[in-house]
Amino acid sequence: MNITRQAIEDFLYLEAELLDEWKLEEWAALFSAKGTYLIPPIGNPNADSAKSLYLVNDDRARLEQRALRLLKKEAHVEYPHSSTLRNYNNIRIKDQDENSISVKCNFTTYRSKRADLDSFIGVLEFKLVIENGELKIEEKKVVLKLESLRPQGKVSLIL
Template identity: 35%
Template sequence: MTAVGEYGVVTVAGRALSRAQVEDFLYEEADILDAWRYDDWLALFVEGARYEIPTTDYGGWSLHESGSFVDDDYDLLRARVKRLKSRKAHAENPHSRTHRLISNVRAFAHEDKLRVTASFVVHRARDGQFDTYVGRYEHLLLPADDGLRFWLRRSILTHEALPPGARLSFIL
């Protein structure tokens, strides 16, 4: 793995990508999610991509060995977006108010993909309850003609356990 180089650039699949481009991609995604623009969010994925949230006891092993809160292939991801946009998502009707902070963004070349890690804090307000979700992202991104796209979007919570009443009914 090669990290962002001396001039803040990493080359993947013949494309030079700066840390600023990667950060802008993550910040734009955060804005899209906080605005509940789920069609725009789904457009950030390539067909065949995955969305994963391992359980809080995740130790870097397979999600299928340790369990997960979310383990969506692309078809399940599309279905999740469709449900969240409908009235059938009772836990998110009306939807939560969220605010995301992203920091410590790192980018590495990983075969023909860009491996991105970052820290996150997501604040969620709903039904008089305010929850804070803290963790790190481990993404695999593909460069596309019109920007970056998710091949894998993984949100790893650093909580020992979710607090009582906390839900993952929204996109982390």
């Protein structure tokens, strides 16, 4: 697979922009047919998902459902939508073969809601593939670098 670093960075920045603009259906479309969105337990990024409780462990169908649900008024925790700002930095290609590219980057997501400002920090691990001639996310793993979640002890938005 021959994808430039610039193309990878542009793709990841697009992903962040779609999330900040609450274009969640477009965000879900960035995933491959086998795409997954994962948030392992805090402090245990390599936990076995069959034996540990992940904060999020979505396959493609579930992440599409999550995106659609968060856009509805019935999703009270995120309606009206939080204002978010994501920063991706230190983007680096970790591994590459003819079928996939592994990319890691640091992230900060700021969320403003009802006069509160929450910060989520950590590392994003992506596995990118080409599907139907387009760059797609086969896996997005969010490794939170927090001691705990506050204020509610849950993640109510897509990181």
